[in-house]
Every structure is written in structure tokens, then in C-alpha cells.
Amino acid sequence: MTSPWKHRQDGGQTAPLQQWGMASETDILERVLVGPIDHYSWRDGNATSRRHLANGTPFDAGIARQQYGEMLDAYRQADVEVQFLQPRPEQPYAVFARDSSVMTPWGPIICQMFSPWRRSEWLTVLEFYQQAQIPVYDVVTAGTFEGGDFMLIEPGVALCGYSGERTSPAGIQQVKGWFEQEGWEFHTVPFDPHFLHLDVQCIMVAEKLAAVCTAVVPDSLLAWLKQKGIDILDVPYKDAMELGCNIMSLGRERVLLPKESLALKQQCLARGLTVLDPDIGMITKGGGGVHCMCQPLKRRPR
Numbered sequence: 001m002t003s004p005w006k007h008r009q010d011g012g013q014t015a016p017l018q019q020w021g022m023a024s025e026t027d028i029l030e031r032v033l034v035g036p037i038d039h040y041s042w043r044d045g046n047a048t049s050r051r052h053l054a055n056g057t058p059f060d061a062g063i064a065r066q067q068y069g070e071m072l073d074a075y076r077q078a079d080v081e082v083q084f085l086q087p088r089p090e091q092p093y094a095v096f097a098r099d100s101s102v103m104t105p106w107g108p109i110i111c112q113m114f115s116p117w118r119r120s121e122w123l124t125v126l127e128f129y130q131q132a133q134i135p136v137y138d139v140v141t142a143g144t145f146e147g148g149d150f151m152l153i154e155p156g157v158a159l160c161g162y163s164g165e166r167t168s169p170a171g172i173q174q175v176k177g178w179f180e181q182e183g184w185e186f187h188t189v190p191f192d193p194h195f196l197h198l199d200v201q202c203i204m205v206a207e208k209l210a211a212v213c214t215a216v217v218p219d220s221l222l223a224w225l226k227q228k229g230i231d232i233l234d235v236p237y238k239d240a241m242e243l244g245c246n247i248m249s250l251g252r253e254r255v256l257l258p259k260e261s262l263a264l265k266q267q268c269l270a271r272g273l274t275v276l277d278p279d280i281g282m283i284t285k286g287g288g289g290v291h292c293m294c295q296p297l298k299r300r301p302r
Helices: 047-054 061-077 121-131 169-181 219-227 237-241 262-270
Strands: 028-034 081-084 101-104 107-110 150-154 157-162 185-190 202-206 209-212 231-234 248-251 254-256 274-276 294-300
Touching (some): 101 121, 101 294, 107 121, 157 169, 169 185, 202 248, 248 294
Parallel strands (some): 254 274
Antiparallel strands (some): 101 107, 150 157
16 A cells, blocks of 8 residues: 555656755745744754853844744745744744755655654644645655755755764665665765754855855865865854854845855855845754755746
């Protein structure tokens, strides 16, 4: 019996979706899934949030909601249709919709979260896809796998990091096998769990252009990016740890990044990119940025 949660064809040759899906992080963003801000507060689950909690930095839910609205306005300004996950009190970090699922050309993959207090998020995102009638590609059942570690560099090429925690070796190997059956290259890179997710250190900005904290990523990743012909915008370590590298490519040479990411903003403008930069500082101090909050539902090839 075929699972209602599985659009993936065993052995590959799964049919790409027409109304949904994406093949590259830098194609034109048309629809995006955003997590809810309703129950968000900082939790002691990553290096960034622990630092601000230890420093006694106060969290202000009202400011967080206001900044969240500014980010939504930026998406609408870019003609992106925004859809939302259902808020649930027991899911304070569901605002970071990147982690509970990842989009592929063949539909979303439902992830398995590392933190015990986030593990129920898979059900909320699965319910969204079912209600929206978006076929699910498959569900991770081996180890842990979180969307902040995963990105589609270009059609036919995926990149995924793993720290052994948020994404485990078992989880990454399962997803890697699926992609390789579909004929894709799936490059993996290990990193220290201090950096939470790969998208804190490395992310696509535009076609053949990535923002990378070169001070911390493995030399093997830099060599691989160079092999792929990808230019690098270097993000300082301090900026990266405040989610300054955690940005969203909108396609058509446009990028959405946090207002505090000044070094990356200047480099993007120097490259002729259009920059949208809402202030989301009250949100990023909890350990997630623009990229963490949003999961593409549909990207159109350039």
C-alpha cells in the first residue's frame, strides 16, 4: 500500500511538481511558508540565545511581533505570496519554519527535529501540506534532519551540513540516498555544533554567489564552492553569530537580509543586488534569522 505521506518513487524518477517546489535557492521566489510569531520567546537551545540570556538582554514580545510584520511587508513588497503555519503554544520556535521541512522539486520533505521541545513541529507542518494539497516527497525516519542544514545550490546540486546533533549522520545519509536516486549530486559537510546550522555559516545569495563565513567553514567546503564556480561574499564571524549570514535570496538579483548585517549588505549593493533589510534583531537574538523563518513553497526558474 502506498503511503499517503510519500510522493517519492522508490529508485528515483519522481515527477516534479508543477504548482509547487523548487530546484534552486536563487530562483524567483513566488510563495513562501512562514512560521507563527504568536508564542515565540528565546529558549536556551543555541549559542546565540544562550549568550543573550546570560547577558541579561530582555526579550520584548511586542517588538518581536512588530519586526516580524516588517519582514512580512518586505516579502509582499517583493510580490511574494506568504502562507503561515498554525500557531501552537507548545511550539515556541515554530516561527523558524525552515527546520521542520525542506522543499525539493518533487515536494517537501518532513524533517525530524533534534530538540525534544521542537519534535512535535513535524505534525503541524505535515497538516499544512495536507490542507494545502501539496504532495509530500517523503518523511525522514532515520536519525535527525533539520532544514537549516540543507540547501539547493543549483538544479541538480544539493549541499547539506551536519553537526551530529541537529542533523545526524543517519538522517543525512537517508536524504542523500533519495537525492542520488533522482540523479542529483548531494554534497555533505561536517561542522562543529557550536554553529547550530549550516545556514549560519554559508548560504546562497544569487546565482553563483554565496555568503560564507570563511573563518569557520571547512576548507573542503570552500574548495567545493570554488569548483562549482561560486563566488564568495565573506561574512565576519561576529556578524555570522548574530545571524548576519542567515538571509533569503528572492531571485532576480534581490536579497532579504537583517538590518544589522551591514558588511554583507554593502557587499551585495556593490554587486548590484537589490537589498531589503528589515530590522529583526529581537528575533535573531533567539538564534534564528530571515532564512530560518521561511520555507519556500514555489520558486520559478529565472
